[in-house]
Amino acid sequence: MADLIRLTAAELAAEIAAGSVSSVEVTEAHLARVEAVDEKVHAFLHVDREGALAQARAVDERRAAGERLGPLAGVPLALKDIFTTEGVPTTVGSKILQGWIPPYDATVTRRLKEAGVVILGKTNMDEFAMGSSTENSAFGPTGNPWDLTRVPGGSGGGSAASLASFQAPLAIGTDTGGSIRQPAAVTGTVGVKPTYGGVSRYGMVAFSSSLDQGGPCARTVLDAALLHEVIAGHDPLDSTSIDAPVPDVVEAARNGSVAGLRIGVVREFRGEGYQAGVLQRFDESVALLRELGAEVVEVSCPSFDLALAAYYLIAPSECSSNLARFDAMRYGLRIGDDGTRSAEEVTSLTREAGFGPEVKRRVMLGTYALSSGYYDAYYGSAQKVRTLVARDFERAFADVHVLVSPTTPTTAFPIGERADDPMAMYRADLCTIPVNLAGNAAMSLPCGLAPEDGLPVGLQIIAPAMADDRLYRVGAAVEAAFQARWGHPIIEEVPAL
Amino acid sequence: MTVTELVSYEDALASYDPVMGLEVHVELGTKTKMFCGCATTLGADPNAQTCPTCLGLPGALPVVNAVGVESAIRIGLALNCEIAEWCRFARKNYFYPDMPKNFQTSQYDEPIAFNGYLDVQLADGEIFRVGIERAHMEEDTGKSTHVGGATGRIHGASHSLLDYNRAGIPLIEIVTRPIEGAGARAPEVARAYVAELRELIRALGVSEARMEMGQLRCDVNLSLRPHGREAFGTRSETKNVNSLRSVERAVRFEVQRHAAVLDAGGTIVQETRHFHEENGTTTSGRVKEEAEDYRYFPEPDLVPVAPSREWVEELRAGLPELPLARRNRLREEWGISAHEMQSVLNAGAVELIVATVEAGAEPAAARKWWMGELARRANEQGVELAALPITPARVARVTALVAEGALNDKLARQAIEGVLAGEGDPDAVVEKRGLRIVSDEGALGKAVDEAIEANAAVADKVRAGKVAAAGALVGAVMKATRGQADAARARQLILERLGVAE
Numbered sequence: 001m002a003d004l005i006r007l008t009a010a011e012l013a014a015e016i017a018a019g020s021v022s023s024v025e026v027t028e029a030h031l032a033r034v035e036a037v038d039e040k041v042h043a044f045l046h047v048d049r050e051g052a053l054a055q056a057r058a059v060d061e062r063r064a065a066g067e068r069l070g071p072l073a074g075v076p077l078a079l080k081d082i083f084t085t086e087g088v089p090t091t092v093g094s095k096i097l098q099g100w101i102p103p104y105d106a107t108v109t110r111r112l113k114e115a116g117v118v119i120l121g122k123t124n125m126d127e128f129a130m131g132s133s134t135e136n137s138a139f140g141p142t143g144n145p146w147d148l149t150r151v152p153g154g155s156g157g158g159s160a161a162s163l164a165s166f167q168a169p170l171a172i173g174t175d176t177g178g179s180i181r182q183p184a185a186v187t188g189t190v191g192v193k194p195t196y197g198g199v200s201r202y203g204m205v206a207f208s209s210s211l212d213q214g215g216p217c218a219r220t221v222l223d224a225a226l227l228h229e230v231i232a233g234h235d236p237l238d239s240t241s242i243d244a245p246v247p248d249v250v251e252a253a254r255n256g257s258v259a260g261l262r263i264g265v266v267r268e269f270r271g272e273g274y275q276a277g278v279l280q281r282f283d284e285s286v287a288l289l290r291e292l293g294a295e296v297v298e299v300s301c302p303s304f305d306l307a308l309a310a311y312y313l314i315a316p317s318e319c320s321s322n323l324a325r326f327d328a329m330r331y332g333l334r335i336g337d338d339g340t341r342s343a344e345e346v347t348s349l350t351r352e353a354g355f356g357p358e359v360k361r362r363v364m365l366g367t368y369a370l371s372s373g374y375y376d377a378y379y380g381s382a383q384k385v386r387t388l389v390a391r392d393f394e395r396a397f398a399d400v401h402v403l404v405s406p407t408t409p410t411t412a413f414p415i416g417e418r419a420d421d422p423m424a425m426y427r428a429d430l431c432t433i434p435v436n437l438a439g440n441a442a443m444s445l446p447c448g449l450a451p452e453d454g455l456p457v458g459l460q461i462i463a464p465a466m467a468d469d470r471l472y473r474v475g476a477a478v479e480a481a482f483q484a485r486w487g488h489p490i491i492e493e494v495p496a497l
Numbered sequence: 498m499t500v501t502e503l504v505s506y507e508d509a510l511a512s513y514d515p516v517m518g519l520e521v522h523v524e525l526g527t528k529t530k531m532f533c534g535c536a537t538t539l540g541a542d543p544n545a546q547t548c549p550t551c552l553g554l555p556g557a558l559p560v561v562n563a564v565g566v567e568s569a570i571r572i573g574l575a576l577n578c579e580i581a582e583w584c585r586f587a588r589k590n591y592f593y594p595d596m597p598k599n600f601q602t603s604q605y606d607e608p609i610a611f612n613g614y615l616d617v618q619l620a621d622g623e624i625f626r627v628g629i630e631r632a633h634m635e636e637d638t639g640k641s642t643h644v645g646g647a648t649g650r651i652h653g654a655s656h657s658l659l660d661y662n663r664a665g666i667p668l669i670e671i672v673t674r675p676i677e678g679a680g681a682r683a684p685e686v687a688r689a690y691v692a693e694l695r696e697l698i699r700a701l702g703v704s705e706a707r708m709e710m711g712q713l714r715c716d717v718n719l720s721l722r723p724h725g726r727e728a729f730g731t732r733s734e735t736k737n738v739n740s741l742r743s744v745e746r747a748v749r750f751e752v753q754r755h756a757a758v759l760d761a762g763g764t765i766v767q768e769t770r771h772f773h774e775e776n777g778t779t780t781s782g783r784v785k786e787e788a789e790d791y792r793y794f795p796e797p798d799l800v801p802v803a804p805s806r807e808w809v810e811e812l813r814a815g816l817p818e819l820p821l822a823r824r825n826r827l828r829e830e831w832g833i834s835a836h837e838m839q840s841v842l843n844a845g846a847v848e849l850i851v852a853t854v855e856a857g858a859e860p861a862a863a864r865k866w867w868m869g870e871l872a873r874r875a876n877e878q879g880v881e882l883a884a885l886p887i888t889p890a891r892v893a894r895v896t897a898l899v900a901e902g903a904l905n906d907k908l909a910r911q912a913i914e915g916v917l918a919g920e921g922d923p924d925a926v927v928e929k930r931g932l933r934i935v936s937d938e939g940a941l942g943k944a945v946d947e948a949i950e951a952n953a954a955v956a957d958k959v960r961a962g963k964v965a966a967a968g969a970l971v972g973a974v975m976k977a978t979r980g981q982a983d984a985a986r987a988r989q990l991i992l993e994r995l996g997v998a999e
Binding site for chain 2: 083084090092097100102103104106201202203204205206208209210236237238239240317318320321324325326327329330331339343344347367370371372375379
């Protein structure tokens, strides 16, 4: 059998179902890979070797007992450390949750377990998902498998890097402003932000409640769809979860096509700050879509220019409130509790020591934006921009089926390059943020390597809310066409570690 | 500022016009909490009724309790409010260890109910209309117990214990408009308002609204302005005034205190004050130098509440007869004055009398026993009338025994005493204690003969026509029968034996 770690999730599931390989063997192969390379990559914060093998054994036993297994049963996965896992540490990349072992599973975690997906461990991330490089993790940065001196994107850099370094065939991310798509783009993998409300947020530690959305990460469009199907669907524990059937994403991924579709290119997503090689690969993608039978038109979404500013008011505002619960009273880190200090002092010392600089920056920003006298000017105005962004999308989707853009203006930047320049860092999410503001669905998939640096470039496909299947239909067509052109999946060009 | 001497209430009212604002929190009696499925029963072990959501664990999310929303709408309708077609929850952000998320899920500028009023009846029957600004939904906090200090206050405590069983229990906060024009009757109006609201909440069945259990909690805001001035003065906010009597006293005290400060040329500090049950005074809590900034914003974890008009009308149609209307109907049925009805209400006897009448008693008799003998005993024991170990049915049975002549009042009191002492139902007590009136002609006749014989001089006076003297002979008969004789029949027999007519 081919090297197990190089197979796709769909292939692994088929082999396991056929009995040609056991889930334990597959899991052990991936654990061995983690053992071998993760010291360099640092994709994982916690590897749950015993838990993973136990899950794998359970799947093998169910198969041996003749049970019909789900389409991803026995396949290993890397879970972003933002989802609670009963009995397994959950840190959100922060020191503030040091020592906390969640007493409950997130809905996503529960669904993965029920589907027989084997959770290898928890992946590194920017603290509380705030960042675009994974450098804001309290536990050190993650390297991009294409070049370990560069960032793997963020906040879900650990999940994306685990895929690109073949430590896991599947991963889960969360996307508040691009944290699934931007890491996917810069690591040459596939990442999907489902429609807001498509995947339950229960047990997903909140950064910005109205923007956060969990989603699938994989190396192929079909694998992402299979994972999407496992984790999506209505959850009574999340009031914002959509109570409607999940679009048939797997069918769409198996039947990729753009014939007869109208596709919009967003005029605002190019210009200053966009790397030439990124735009070149994007333009080639647009040409490819035409060749495949799509009608491509240019659309204008003028309010997108304001999206970044609005996002950096809304997300910090919500996070200032969401992160208030980390007060040293009930769980996690507690500093200064020596019997001489008040609860208020202990809370203050703990937050001072437990939160990193980017988290503090956003908590302060949000606290300020929500304070009386400033609320209307900041939070209020940002909400108005949000409405405008949603209207721009609505207008565009009245005309086209999907929109396309580069996922991110540049390829992976060197670790440390933007660490002291928050604005430069924030611009990495220029093309992804409007989607979160409107609650639409979007995918990033590889569209080649930038000629100037040989690093992956991502193509973003955006669909209206509840039309997630369009991402997969278009994505699968693009993926197949590019692979035919390249002769192999781009991920195979990733250097050996 | 220290105020050494209060201004007398009368003097205060001579110079100033009080303006009140009352904020009442009602803890709903829903089976589960407002945003999770945890039980709400009282008395559980600390933190036994908690889950990731009401503990504010990372990742946990709220889901709205539909019964909580329904209760809020019914309260709003009963308070003659408009019901929002669309409203949101909001986060009220502030840090306190007994608040798990360090924000309270509440409502801000979009309350579920607004623009209403509640008519309250004062002792003399006058109706006073209290404007309702809003009623909104929110969640309760946990409870802190401060250990090691002398007073149970946080000051001087070595540590605090936190119990989150109460965290997330649904609350409805009902806020009045400024209550103006009550004048000297402000304390009475405040008390009557809270009492009426309590009746209303109970009639709706949404909460037991027991103030001593913290199920209904009142904050009293008060300011004074010189007569004739439009603008309100600076207010004080007296928190957690938790009995009807305390509400009345707190208003009265604050009127006197404000007047003293103002008379002395001082200014009222806008502050939170604590009320002291033991002496009826208030003392300064924390000073609000600037309005606290709660940084309210719409709760993104919950979807808006949009009650359909059909549902609201359905709930309106299902409202019970409201307490004031019902009391007025009962007052007429019972033939009593507004003042008497007020006493019945204050004694907490309305439902008991209604139930006793339903069990067959005459209204007058039912009221007499509950407001007399039973009220006295409840008072002696310091318990609510309803807490006495006697049922309306048993009271009704006692009144029936009196009506049929089997008991007189004195014996009936003994029968009630027996019931309260746990000796069984009235018939059993009468049987065991041998309380039945002696109406046996033979036994009574014998007692009459003995009384005449033993009081020959009195008997002679009666024979001589001094009929009034017969009372002494009746007394002797009653004494001999230990009060169990039918006094009227005894008198009849005495006069017969002595050959005189009335």
